[in-house]
């Protein structure tokens with residue numbers, strides 16, 4: 001999981017997690033990140049390992 005800022009490439013801090021609704025039935029967990037350098041707030045998709 002790449003948690004660096006997509007704008008400036010700096011390290012970011014996590015503000016929290018939430019489930020982002022994608023469509024009607026799908027919810028994806030995301031990490032809310034804040035860049036300490038440029039102040040950008042963005043979501044990072046949390047990749048859960050699932051085996052079937």
Ligand SMILES: [Zn+2]
Nearest residue numbers: 005008035038
């Ligand atoms: Zn940044």
